[in-house]
Amino acid sequence: MSTQNTAALKQTFIKEDFLLENEFSKRLYHEYASDCPIIDYHNHLPPQEVAENKVFENISQIWLAGDHYKWRALRTLGVQEKYITGQASDEEKFLKWAEAVPFTLRNPLYHWTHLELLRYFDITELLGPGNALEIYDETSSKVSTRDFSTTRLLQKMNVEVICTTDDPADNLLHHHNFKNQGHSLKMFPAFRPDKSFAVENPVTYKEYLLKLGETAKTDISSYQVLLEVLRKRVDFFHVNGCRLSDHGLEKMYFDDKSNFDLEDLFQKVMSGKVLLPDEITFFKFKVLNELCRMYHEKGWTQQFHLGAMRNNSSRMHTGIGVDSGFDSIGDYSQGISLSRFLNHLDKDNKLCKTVLYNLNPSDNELFATMCGNFNDGSERGKIQFGSGWWFLDQKDGMERQMNTLSQMGLISTFVGMLTDSRSFLSFPRHEYFRRILCNLFGKDMKNGELPQDEKWVGKIIQDICYYNAKNYFNFD
Incomplete structure (x- = not known):
């Protein structure tokens, strides 16, 4: 890499009206969006660093x-x-x-x-x-x-709520300690049980169940005991303020036709045998189905992040590990299994509030219209087309997601942005999103495609930035 002339390293291009292309956009952002508190309902911040106010x-x-x-x-x-x-x-x-x-x-x-x-x-x-x-x-x-310090940084960005991503085996000690400190900032756990049905690798699955069993003080010796432990962990998370679950899957699992014996599959895995692909799909579907019904009983919101192709470089995965930058957008077929899974819950009226995130932008229209299939009037925006995620949480990706949602759903019910980040310095991404949002509406107002009613449009902007999430997630 060649060096850049230091004379060019002068004032930033990020001015007061960065990304705001006209007067309507500017007023929507500065008068309605910029001062809204932040509810960051999905991130990967380490709870210990929050609770200990790390420097x-x-x-x-x-x-x-x-x-x-x-x-x-x-x-x-x-x-x-x-x-x-x-x-x-x-x-x-x-x-x-x-x-x-x-x-x-x-x-x-x-x-x-x-x-x-x-x-x-x-x-x-x-x-x-x-x-x-x-x-x-x-x-x-x-x-x-x-x-x-960590809490000072969050307060500096006007963050009101953060939801971390936590395994069922977590004791939530740091969430408990932070709550007892009496901060105005709230930190809640979110339940991420993917490892509880990751039976494709018998060695790591058995190791995980030992860890989960230690936390639950239970020997997970059968499929039924596994479900009992997961229910107890859902109860425990709920008592500790959890109101969301989250899942990171390549695609939704669905199989209601096979007649495999679940106890037999469980014992095969625990004995070290590798299941066949159809057996893996069936087992994952059954556990996930039971979990989703537990979420419904608690009144939670469930999140599904679908479409990542992870750990593509086996050499680097072996040397460095997961979440190291070797993942990409996947091209999985999403529609049929997603529809059938949601319908499987909905037909028994067990489908709770749901946020669907796609990683492949070619699935935008599929996901936006899928949400409309299961809105039943029981909740405002019950099924959400989630914000641009991972490779899509950039200007073009966010605009495409919001335009698709506007055209095939109702953006007025959108619960807005999240960081999905491990960094305490990532919260200006909410500002980035808000500027892009206000510019989309502002351009339509200038072009005569929306009424130039700043108060009403400004209310919609504030709802998307803050109030929709505040009312949707029911944080105590």
Whole structure:
């Protein structure tokens, strides 16, 4: 990589009206959207770091560690792994990222990087190799103070609620401790039970059930005991404020025709035998079906993130592990099994509020119209077409999701944006989303495609940014 002239590293392009193309867009954002509190109902923040109000030693630890978006960009630019997930110092890793930033033009990383530097650190320069060390020192001196602790960072962004992503085997101690601290900020768990039906690998499945059994103080020796333990964990999560579940699946599992014996399948897996593909699908469907009925009893919302093709590089997966930047959009067939699974619950009136997220943009219309199939008048926006997720949480992806929802559903009922992030510095993504949202409505108002009734349109904007989520999730 060549260095960039330091003379070019001057004032940021992110001005007051960034992404806002006309006066209607500007007023919608500045007068209605910008001050709305944030309800971040799905993220991967570590609860322990929230509860302990962690202070980081330097900017790399809070900004680069765990960020597989940045890791993918660095690898694309030929940066050695030691500067990404390896043994290089935190300062060296930051300098490599700074060197890479000018080459991320038109990738959302370029926008996010400078928006985060501006909002958290008041840095108005564009990051590059010419000012990297200076910015490293300035940001590190700030993040290592109590004013930049985890809860302070969340409060700085006007965050009202965060929902973490938690395994059924988690004891939720950190959620409990945080609640007892009396913060105005609320942190709730979200139930992520994917490992409880991951029978495709008998070794890891058996190891997981041992862990789950230890938490539940139960020997999970049969399929029925597994269901009993999961029910107890749902009860436990509910008592601790959980009102959402979440699932990350390639596609929905559905099989109501096979007659495999579930106890027999369970014992095969526990004995180390690998199940056949049809047996795996059947087992996953049955466990997931039981879980969804438990969610309905509790009045929860269930989330399904569908379509990721994970761990594509077996070599890097073996060397580095999961969630390291080797996942991609998958091209799975989604419609039939998703429809049948939702209908299987709905026909017994056991389908709870549901948010569907697709990773393949070619499925936008499928997911948007699928939601309409199961809205029954019992809840406003009961079945949600979720916001642009992962590779789609960028300007084009968000616009396409919102345009599809507008045309094939009702965007007025949309519960809005989430970070889906592991970083405490990612919350300006809500601002990014809100600016894009306001610009979409503002352009239609200017073009005469919407009435120029700012108060009414402004109310819809505020609902999408905040009130719809607040009313939908029923957080205590």
